[in-house]
Amino acid sequence: MRRAIRWKRNRLRPLVLENFTYDALNRIKTSQVIGQATQAFTFDATGNILTKTGVGTGSNTYSYPAQGANAIRPHAVSSIEGLGAFTYDNNG
Numbered sequence: 001m002r003r004a005i006r007w008k009r010n011r012l013r014p015l016v017l018e019n020f021t022y023d024a025l026n027r028i029k030t031s032q033v034i035g036q037a038t039q040a041f042t043f044d045a046t047g048n049i050l051t052k053t054g055v056g057t058g059s060n061t062y063s064y065p066a067q068g069a070n071a072i073r074p075h076a077v078s079s080i081e082g083l084g085a086f087t088y089d090n091n092g
Contacts (some may be wrong), residue, residue, distance in 0.1 A: 048075055055080055 021029045027047065032038040036057045042050045046067070063069055063079045076092070079085040 046075070049077075055083060 017034045019030075019032050019034070023029050023043075025047075028041050029045050030038050030040050037054065040051075040053045042052075044050050049062050050066055051062065053060060057080055061081045062077050063076055063081075065076070065078055067074050073088060073092075076088055077086055
């Protein structure tokens, strides 16, 4: 599936066109602002983002806490390779 969105950034650059592609589960596969590099996304079986091009360094791998019944914030990104670790307060 493909979708294009037009949006205004500011008065100096009033119109931006961004194209998206989606997989069979309607998760974003690629995103491209016209004239810029395409960003690609991959996901794990539970729908968490595994990689996104243009973020961090190396493989751009996203890490998450352990899954399971006692997991705390199991879908909150804990780190991105080359970018660092994330922490969350009680508000998320």
